Amino acid sequence: MKGWSVFAVLLALVWSSPLTAQSRLDHRQIRAASLTHNIVGMSPMRGVTVYLPSGYDTSGKRYPVIYFLNNFKETETAPFDNSDAQTVFDAGIAQGAIGGVIVVTADFSTPLGSSWYVNSPVTGNWQDFMVTELVPYIDAHYRTLASSASRGIAGDRMGGYGALRFGMTNPETFGAVYALHPVGTGAGVQTMHSRPDWGRLQGAPSLKDFEGDLFGGIFLSIYQAHLPDPTRPPLYVDLPARRENGRLAVDDAQTARLIGNFLLVNQLPKHAGGLKRLRGLKFDWGRNDGNYDHVLSNQAFAHMLDEYGVPHEAEEYHGGWGDRVWGADGRVATDLLPFFSRTLVFQ
Amino acid sequence: MKGWSVFAVLLALVWSSPLTAQSRLDHRQIRAASLTHNIVGMSPMRGVTVYLPSGYDTSGKRYPVIYFLNNFKETETAPFDNSDAQTVFDAGIAQGAIGGVIVVTADFSTPLGSSWYVNSPVTGNWQDFMVTELVPYIDAHYRTLASSASRGIAGDRMGGYGALRFGMTNPETFGAVYALHPVGTGAGVQTMHSRPDWGRLQGAPSLKDFEGDLFGGIFLSIYQAHLPDPTRPPLYVDLPARRENGRLAVDDAQTARLIGNFLLVNQLPKHAGGLKRLRGLKFDWGRNDGNYDHVLSNQAFAHMLDEYGVPHEAEEYHGGWGDRVWGADGRVATDLLPFFSRTLVFQ
Amino acid sequence: MKGWSVFAVLLALVWSSPLTAQSRLDHRQIRAASLTHNIVGMSPMRGVTVYLPSGYDTSGKRYPVIYFLNNFKETETAPFDNSDAQTVFDAGIAQGAIGGVIVVTADFSTPLGSSWYVNSPVTGNWQDFMVTELVPYIDAHYRTLASSASRGIAGDRMGGYGALRFGMTNPETFGAVYALHPVGTGAGVQTMHSRPDWGRLQGAPSLKDFEGDLFGGIFLSIYQAHLPDPTRPPLYVDLPARRENGRLAVDDAQTARLIGNFLLVNQLPKHAGGLKRLRGLKFDWGRNDGNYDHVLSNQAFAHMLDEYGVPHEAEEYHGGWGDRVWGADGRVATDLLPFFSRTLVFQ
Amino acid sequence: MKGWSVFAVLLALVWSSPLTAQSRLDHRQIRAASLTHNIVGMSPMRGVTVYLPSGYDTSGKRYPVIYFLNNFKETETAPFDNSDAQTVFDAGIAQGAIGGVIVVTADFSTPLGSSWYVNSPVTGNWQDFMVTELVPYIDAHYRTLASSASRGIAGDRMGGYGALRFGMTNPETFGAVYALHPVGTGAGVQTMHSRPDWGRLQGAPSLKDFEGDLFGGIFLSIYQAHLPDPTRPPLYVDLPARRENGRLAVDDAQTARLIGNFLLVNQLPKHAGGLKRLRGLKFDWGRNDGNYDHVLSNQAFAHMLDEYGVPHEAEEYHGGWGDRVWGADGRVATDLLPFFSRTLVFQ
Numbered sequence A, B, C, D: 001m002k003g004w005s006v007f008a009v010l011l012a013l014v015w016s017s018p019l020t021a022q023s024r025l026d027h028r029q030i031r032a033a034s035l036t037h038n039i040v041g042m043s044p045m046r047g048v049t050v051y052l053p054s055g056y057d058t059s060g061k062r063y064p065v066i067y068f069l070n071n072f073k074e075t076e077t078a079p080f081d082n083s084d085a086q087t088v089f090d091a092g093i094a095q096g097a098i099g100g101v102i103v104v105t106a107d108f109s110t111p112l113g114s115s116w117y118v119n120s121p122v123t124g125n126w127q128d129f130m131v132t133e134l135v136p137y138i139d140a141h142y143r144t145l146a147s148s149a150s151r152g153i154a155g156d157r158m159g160g161y162g163a164l165r166f167g168m169t170n171p172e173t174f175g176a177v178y179a180l181h182p183v184g185t186g187a188g189v190q191t192m193h194s195r196p197d198w199g200r201l202q203g204a205p206s207l208k209d210f211e212g213d214l215f216g217g218i219f220l221s222i223y224q225a226h227l228p229d230p231t232r233p234p235l236y237v238d239l240p241a242r243r244e245n246g247r248l249a250v251d252d253a254q255t256a257r258l259i260g261n262f263l264l265v266n267q268l269p270k271h272a273g274g275l276k277r278l279r280g281l282k283f284d285w286g287r288n289d290g291n292y293d294h295v296l297s298n299q300a301f302a303h304m305l306d307e308y309g310v311p312h313e314a315e316e317y318h319g320g321w322g323d324r325v326w327g328a329d330g331r332v333a334t335d336l337l338p339f340f341s342r343t344l345v346f347q
Helices: A002-016 A085-094 A126-141 A158-169 A198-203 A214-226 A252-262 A268-276 A292-307 A331-343 B002-016 B085-094 B126-141 B158-169 B198-203 B214-226 B252-262 B268-276 B292-307 B331-343 C002-016 C085-094 C126-141 C158-169 C198-203 C214-226 C252-262 C268-276 C292-307 C331-343 D002-016 D085-094 D126-141 D158-169 D198-203 D214-226 D252-262 D268-276 D292-307 D331-343
Strands: A024-031 A045-052 A065-069 A102-106 A151-156 A176-180 A241-244 A247-250 A280-286 A313-317 B024-031 B045-052 B065-069 B102-106 B151-156 B176-180 B241-244 B247-250 B280-286 B313-317 C024-031 C045-052 C065-069 C102-106 C151-156 C176-180 C241-244 C247-250 C280-286 C313-317 D024-031 D045-052 D065-069 D102-106 D151-156 D176-180 D241-244 D247-250 D280-286 D313-317
Touching (some): A045 A126, A102 A126, A151 A158, A158 A268, A158 A280, A176 A331, A198 A241, A268 D252, A280 A292, A292 A313, A292 D292, B024 B126, B065 B126, B126 B158, B176 B331, B252 C268, B280 B331, B292 B313, B292 C292, C045 C126, C065 C126, C065 C158, C126 C158, C151 C158, C158 C176, C158 C280, C198 C241, C313 C331, D045 D085, D065 D126, D085 D331, D126 D158, D158 D176, D198 D214, D268 D292, D280 D292, D280 D331
Parallel strands (some): A065 A102, A065 A151, A280 A313, B065 B102, B151 B176, C065 C151, C176 C280, D065 D102, D065 D151, D176 D280
Antiparallel strands (some): B045 B102, C024 C045, C241 C247, D045 D102
């Protein structure tokens, strides 16, 4: 309550001042060479949105950058169109929660909903796109502080997964990581193979069959990222299970491959060292998530970070799936911006 | 890491400036009429420490007040003597995490370690002491903003228990509550009766037998607060169980009384309404606590707050029992002060 | 796998033997005086099914009795019609898992789905019906061992709730209790008030509006049992919350009443002593339940039983909601029958 | 209560009958070639105890065999000397919970307490000892049913770890597995590196320094099994962490090796298929274990078995660490023997 009224007063101040330059959004399209080999008919032209803080056009100074990864099926404009991201960034900067900062979003969606931010022979090399194309492009076209110490990565749910993953694999690019309610960090009680419709997966004549199939689409996007098989049209994946004679037969080898590639807890043996090089690592999740496996998975991931001695913050907070991201008392305002304020170098 | 260096720079600035008035601690002794009837030989003279922020002596203005309740066996000076409370408050105010604020601690300890902040015919009326004596005393002797909207209560572990309890029973006095790692909120896996030495409890010739008996002392202090019986020297309690012929017999009626009085989750049917009147309610706990029951209890308490529709924040964070309270990245600095900044009225 | 083949062989033996008298089901209708005051238009005629073991008609001896309470919306014939209850009892007796035993089911359903096995001015006095009518009727009409030592009570899910409740309130009638996957034992993460459609609850012109409304019907049946108000047609309940101006306002007093009456963990202060008088108490639940609150609730209930020192068995097993009750490797066969074999007196 | 009286009556019957041949224990010493290369000064002579059921000497028939692995520091006679294993087996057979069965224990202890049942260049090849020496020896010297379908493996705590491990790696030898309260199945909240005294580990002049050091001994035995290094006297291990300048530095590579080798959840990618070949797999654990990490670990292991589609039973029961193994209502009597009765072939 109170938070919003302070916020409202502050916004009134911000917006009423003729002396205050407004923040603005810059929309671009860039051609991603890393994605041209995709075989799912996806254009390599990718939308990018750049939040430039108040004063950017006149200050002449360089700014740190936060890359913000979206949730499943969301494109680069989602935080600005569907939520109040620009207002939240403006207010956070105006209130001093963080200094002036550039925020970048980009379109990491695939026809099925998400690239899961990894290189795939089926959907394109999304890790490469980020590290070798998008970041250099932003550094070339904007006045950034172009070093990992001033470059953070964050994301919301599936985007939180991506943020943690980039922190593991590319700590030389991103110096600090904040994941909001990440998925795919570990295993829960309900199995992955209990979710999709195996009849559809085994018999689908085309990818279009998964439009409107929530779990089918999610899991097929996971398989295209983590169990890709370019030789197997139309889905281009190896399946980790098959329904035969009314029973589900789990394929041990493909399950091991899926769990090894996908679940972040299983990437720690290889990449714990990357996380230790970060200037800061934080993630959070809501304990009231209707899918309790998200809670159990994040708890398990936090425990294993401890086992490897990875410094981190991990907060389980009061809230459900996706309901406290934006807004004046959302986690971006109360936790994410102050985190990057503490962990990034601003000059 | 980075947090501390910013902190150090800031402190250097604070301390080096000849223009900055220092904060200071004011030590008092007050005679608590509410405690004179105690039968455990405890003096009603109680130490009080008052943190007065930088500028207090010259500003002429009125300040909000945070009452901070200590952990088991700690007296009013503990946060200042054993930890860096004054530095943390100074830095929080200097960094703008919170405006100028008075912080009050007092000696709520009993011979066994804690009053548990309740009225007891055995150890004294501690709730009354707080509400009818200490708060009026502070408002009379210092330039406070003397209303609940500007008066917060907080505490560390056993003190966190007290803070939540005062929020339930005295929302007209305290407008906002922050409990750090509270105990006694609910039940865990290990039973309360599994902890004490029942032979000692049943046969102790005097209270002195419990010096050096950690669990015995803790549970006996709980019984003196929540199962008091002034007619039964030397312990002045009813026991919720007895060991007889090698077996422990749990007393249902006394257990119901203990669990009903002590565990905060069982105070909600009577006092949820009090918590709803608060301007803010937050508590937190570390998931790595060696006593996992503290974790389970706080999770259960958070769930029941939801059932009653009590707005609250409840964060489970990375850390163990008592290891992230003070310091530049302790929860007081990162969460408690910003919380009271948002929830108290500063003018 | 193996279980079923042994089972099949055994059944073949059982069924092929000309010397083996078959078990049989006796169907009755009894008029329940305890239910005549109900104001929801429910007939007091109640179906009862009695399983009589092989040999009953010729042996001349007396048998112990297990009362088995059904799940939501199920009537007395459900275990026999929809599952293989008779086969499971036959095989359990033939294999020696339990001696000859009578099993009784009855129709505890209401128009909304369940009586919750309690006395209510709205739906009838179901506790009385069981204890003062059904049990005496069975003892009068069948050759039972008519004492609590030879009388057990069990139930499936909502019926498991009833079994635990009768064990608390009527240990002089039922000597042993087995609850399969009980609900309503404690609180979980998702609140009760998050489930129903409040618009419908507040505006329903008649009880019929809840046909086909799963959560609405369940919660309304809970309110008719635990928040009854005969003066308030058409639902005859007090609501524990109201949606007003787009927000849900939880009613503290009705919530305290609901939680106090309904959740079994809150009946323990009054009824732990009843459970201690039992010859045996066991309950179980599946950890893969899609509603994880069932898991958390049963864990919390088990913990509180320990706090009161109530001897009990509580097993969390591999399985989901309702999927391992019957069948050769269901919990009735592997756990429930052996439990009553151990705890009831058979002569 | 009742269980024991039936048990007592039954034992009285068993013992009073002049016609009933008694069961007996056969004690042997065998020389383990697989252990001769050990470099910790351990004799390759290993004690073996064989329980031969009542009637073995006269029946002439062949029996299934259960190999029972002991807990930490226990030798082959522990279940018989310290507990009532022989009585429990006798009663289980007499009551029909299981048919006549041979039970074998052997000395798997090392100077530090346990071999952890694996091959090690430091402590000997214990897996080989079991599979290539002990099992053939038993089959050669006793009238066994010498196939995996009639050969089970079980164990208590550390022995439960071993039983699960043999089930993974040697399903062609052991057809069914029951693990009582296994350890090392997954990760908990308290890290492994938080337990040992690193000063002692880094500076110990000899293995003898760990006598009387509970956690030091346990973790050093784990390292000798899973992080062995024969070139590094006197401990012959690689350490997964080092304390330097007052801080603990976790070694990522050795931690990955330790976690990968030791924790059974991480053996599933390689060995889930082995578990699927079993005729039966069950494990259990007590929810009141003072070390809650044992609970969390087993829950996590159960979840991952589901992910691989491994059929299994996993029961969390009412009880603490090691307090319900033997006795008439211990898990061996109530669950383990019936399990092997269902899963092994007895003829």
